[in-house]
Amino acid sequence: MSRERLYLYDTTLRDGAQTNGVDFTLHDKKLIASLLDDLGIDYVEGGYPGANPLDTEFFGTEQKLERATFAAFGMTRRPGRSASNDPGIAMLIDAKADAICFVAKSSEYQVRVALETTNEENIASIRDSVSLAKDKGREVLVDCEHFFDGYKANPEFALQCAKAAYESGARWVVLCDTNGGTMPDEVEAIVGEVVKHIPGAHVGIHAHNDTEQAVANSFAAVRAGARQIQGTLNGLGERCGNANLCSMIPTLKLKKEFADKFEIGVSDDKLASLVQVSRALDNILDRAPNPHAPYVGGSAFVTKTGIHASAVLKDPQTYEHVPPESIGNHRKVLVSDQAGKSNVLAELARTNIQFDRDDPRLSRLVEKLKEREAAGYAYESANASFDLLARSTLGTVPEFFRVDKFDVNVEQRYNSHGQRVTVAMAVIKVEVDGETLISAAEGNGPVNALDVALRKDLGKYQKYIEGLKLVDYRVRILNGGTEAVTRVLIESEDEDGRRWTTIGVSPNIIDASFQALMDSVVYKLVQSNAPV
Ligand SMILES: CC(=O)SCCNC(=O)CCNC(=O)[C@H](O)C(C)(C)COP(=O)(O)OP(=O)(O)OC[C@H]1O[C@@H](n2cnc3c(N)ncnc32)[C@H](O)[C@@H]1OP(=O)(O)O
Numbered sequence: 001m002s003r004e005r006l007y008l009y010d011t012t013l014r015d016g017a018q019t020n021g022v023d024f025t026l027h028d029k030k031l032i033a034s035l036l037d038d039l040g041i042d043y044v045e046g047g048y049p050g051a052n053p054l055d056t057e058f059f060g061t062e063q064k065l066e067r068a069t070f071a072a073f074g075m076t077r078r079p080g081r082s083a084s085n086d087p088g089i090a091m092l093i094d095a096k097a098d099a100i101c102f103v104a105k106s107s108e109y110q111v112r113v114a115l116e117t118t119n120e121e122n123i124a125s126i127r128d129s130v131s132l133a134k135d136k137g138r139e140v141l142v143d144c145e146h147f148f149d150g151y152k153a154n155p156e157f158a159l160q161c162a163k164a165a166y167e168s169g170a171r172w173v174v175l176c177d178t179n180g181g182t183m184p185d186e187v188e189a190i191v192g193e194v195v196k197h198i199p200g201a202h203v204g205i206h207a208h209n210d211t212e213q214a215v216a217n218s219f220a221a222v223r224a225g226a227r228q229i230q231g232t233l234n235g236l237g238e239r240c241g242n243a244n245l246c247s248m249i250p251t252l253k254l255k256k257e258f259a260d261k262f263e264i265g266v267s268d269d270k271l272a273s274l275v276q277v278s279r280a281l282d283n284i285l286d287r288a289p290n291p292h293a294p295y296v297g298g299s300a301f302v303t304k305t306g307i308h309a310s311a312v313l314k315d316p317q318t319y320e321h322v323p324p325e326s327i328g329n330h331r332k333v334l335v336s337d338q339a340g341k342s343n344v345l346a347e348l349a350r351t352n353i354q355f356d357r358d359d360p361r362l363s364r365l366v367e368k369l370k371e372r373e374a375a376g377y378a379y380e381s382a383n384a385s386f387d388l389l390a391r392s393t394l395g396t397v398p399e400f401f402r403v404d405k406f407d408v409n410v411e412q413r414y415n416s417h418g419q420r421v422t423v424a425m426a427v428i429k430v431e432v433d434g435e436t437l438i439s440a441a442e443g444n445g446p447v448n449a450l451d452v453a454l455r456k457d458l459g460k461y462q463k464y465i466e467g468l469k470l471v472d473y474r475v476r477i478l479n480g481g482t483e484a485v486t487r488v489l490i491e492s493e494d495e496d497g498r499r500w501t502t503i504g505v506s507p508n509i510i511d512a513s514f515q516a517l518m519d520s521v522v523y524k525l526v527q528s529n530a531p532v
């Protein structure tokens with residue numbers, strides 16, 4: 001059965017740039033445009049030429065996209081002007097873009113209040129703007145702003161605006177839920193009415209996420225006959241964002257309802273790069289990825305509980321709605337207080353630690369894990385400490401060295417320039433191979449001083465830890481008040497860029513930090529097969 005073509009239009013570089021806190025550079029825009037092109041998006045909207053110098057510059061040079069249509073966005077002619085004498089439209093015509101996407105009012109209320117003009121002038125503005133752009137050889141799209149709210153208040157006028165765009169030569173009439181408050185059943189019913197007047201092959205949807213239903217609204221529009229979806233990477237966009245392409249693309253490709261009926265420009269191979277594309281945008285924006293994002297989030301295929309893990313290990317489909325690899329994600333089984341033997345065995349297999357399922361030491365390890373988690377440890381975030389816990393249960397972690405004592409001092413004093421300074425100093429006494437080694441170090445804080453002192457002289461093991469450095473240090477106070485317990489997580493990195501995380505828990509922050517530091521050093525020695 002031949003499938004219908006469904007087109008994807010990305011507005012990350014325009015509506016996405018309207019997100020609070022998002023500020024693209026020219027380089028970012030070029031990079032994102034080529035990522036989208038490579039992914040297989042049909043239209044890439046680059047921005048709003050004339051709105052700011054950066055967007056004007058972006059549209060000043062040809063963007064070499066392989067397959068996507070590059071679009072410039074801007075408003076229809078101002079009331080009372082001719083299209084050929086409107087500076088905004090001149091900028092759009094001058095822009096080096098294949099397509100022009102006009103934003104036009106389609107709500108009587110908005111025309112009266114925001115544009116302060118008449119319905120007739122608004123329709124004339126749509127006709128004139130579309131005709132001019134079409135005459136100049138551009139593919140034309142019209143984003144009918146506030147379409148759904150406008151339709152609910154005055155369906156005839158909203159439809160007249162949409163029809164004016166189509167009749168004047170717009171290839172796409174895009175119905176916008178600009179305020180993002182329309183419900184999916186309303187979208188489906190209204191789009192169903194529109195496609196009686198404009199063929200669905202020329203109708204698009206642009207949904208905002210103010211009720212967390214932008215994706216559902218986009219699919220509702222497709223069900224009713226629309227054949228273009230506008231959206232953004234990671235759901236960027238004004239206020240609560242736009243429909244998230246990183247959620248919609250996998251659904252369109254992998255869910256039977258859409259996959260059987262529609263073809264999109266994203267191939268199976270490119271679908272498998274979606275996690276990478278989503279992360280690339282986060283990296284450009286210097287944002288932490290959302291771990292709970294559907295399909296592409298780090299937690300999207302994570303199993304934490306024992307009952308689920310046991311089933312997933314028998315057949316992943318028991319708790320996965322699609323295979324994680326299809327979008328470039330991966331399955332992960334966590335060890336935590338919710339774990340059973342299955343979680344623990346899965347994690348051990350990943351780290352090549354052999355335990356038999358019937359080995360009584362495995363039950364001991366699960367018990368120990370749960371006791372420690374109850375005391376405040378969180379092993380799902382501390383892979384290296386879990387590794388050591390498992391190995392020590394097996395009795396395979398040697399005592400490489402012994403810390404006899406340490407001493408940490410924090411002193412505040414005046415320096416020789418008369419400035420108040422706080423200095424930390426640590427002294428540590430360790431025994432390696434029967435030899436006592438004493439190291440002292442200063443640091444900008446007590447943990448830093450201890451870390452430096454511990455790694456200053458470990459005798460014959462020193463060479464294994466030379467390249468080790470502490471790259472992240474996180475503290476969390478559990479159970480506030482006088483009974484407070486401190487949880488410290490330390491991330492370390494070695495000379496080859498390998499990273500691992502260790503944990504310490506204690507009512508005393510120095511003690512908790514020291515446990516995590518010790519685990520980090522011991523883990524490195526175990527991984528290096530350092531001889532005892
Ligand atoms: C729903 C959306 O997301 S639409 C996209 C919104 N994005 C942006 O606005 C970002 C870029 N915008 C800008 O840089 C500026 O607003 C510009 C350059 C477009 C216009 O700037 P200014 O001339 O200073 O106007 P200002 O921003 O104050 O107001 C917008 C004007 O456009 C008019 N207008 C708004 N929509 C339309 C439209 N579809 N067609 C014609 N005129 C419109 C408004 O009535 C208002 O006119 P007024 O100045 O006579 O009151």
Ligand SMILES: CC(=O)C(=O)O
Pocket residue numbers: 015103143144145146176177178179206208
């Ligand atoms: C065009 C647009 O961004 C909107 O109506 O939401």
